[in-house]
Amino acid sequence: MDQPRSPPSGNWRGCFFVGPAPTRPDNVTKTEDAAIPTILERVAPGSTIYADEAAHWDRLHARYLTKRINHSEVYSDGEGCTNQAESFFSRLRRAELGTYHHVAGPYLAAYAAEMDWREDHRRLSNGEQFMMVVGAAAGRPVSRQWKGYWQRERQQ
Numbered sequence: 001m002d003q004p005r006s007p008p009s010g011n012w013r014g015c016f017f018v019g020p021a022p023t024r025p026d027n028v029t030k031t032e033d034a035a036i037p038t039i040l041e042r043v044a045p046g047s048t049i050y051a052d053e054a055a056h057w058d059r060l061h062a063r064y065l066t067k068r069i070n071h072s073e074v075y076s077d078g079e080g081c082t083n084q085a086e087s088f089f090s091r092l093r094r095a096e097l098g099t100y101h102h103v104a105g106p107y108l109a110a111y112a113a114e115m116d117w118r119e120d121h122r123r124l125s126n127g128e129q130f131m132m133v134v135g136a137a138a139g140r141p142v143s144r145q146w147k148g149y150w151q152r153e154r155q156q
Contacts (some may be wrong), residue, residue, distance in 0.1 A: 032056060050082050088119055110145060 029035045033056035043049070043064065051057040053070045060066050069075065069082055076083060092115045096103045103111050121129055 036060070050085070052082060088115070091115055091119065 029038065032054060036056060036059055039049070039060065040063065045063050047064050049057070049060050049064045049066045051060070051066060051068055053068055057066065057068065067081075069077065075081070092112060095111070095115055100111065121132070124132075
C-alpha cells in the first residue's frame with residue numbers, strides 16, 4: 001500500500017477532497033479542477049457524481065452520471081444535492097479553527113476520520129459516544145501513528 005503524502009504546502013485550507021471522506025492526504029488537491037484526474041482514476045465509471053455548476057465538472061459527463069446544482073438558483077432540487085458534503089467540510093474547518101487550532105498535513109487523515117466518526121454518531125448521547133470511544137481504545141494496542149505525538153516526534 002502506498003504511503004499517504006502531505007497535502008500541498010502542508011496546509012489543507014482551500015483544498016478539495018476526493019472521495020466520501022478525506023481519509024488519505026493524497027486525496028487532497030489545491031483546487032476543484034485539479035481533482036479531475038484523481039476522480040477519473042479512482043471513481044468507477046457509471047458512478048453518480050454530485051457537483052455544483054462549475055465548468056470544470058463538465059469533463060465528468062461522458063464517464064459518470066452527474067447531478068448538478070446551480071447554487072444561484074437552488075441548494076437542492078430533489079435529484080441532486082451537495083449540502084451533506086458541504087456540511088461535513090464546514091464542520092471540519094470549524095473543528096480546525098475552534099478545537100484543534102492547527103491540522104498538520106501528516107495528521108489530516110486522522111482528524112478527518114475523527115470528524116467523520118463524530119458526524120456518523122452525532123445523534124447518540126455524549127455518554128454513549130464516550131463508552132464507544134473508551135471501549136475501542138481499551139481494546140487496541142498503542143497507536144503507531146499517535147505514539148510520541150505529544151513529545152513532538154515526527155510521524156514517519
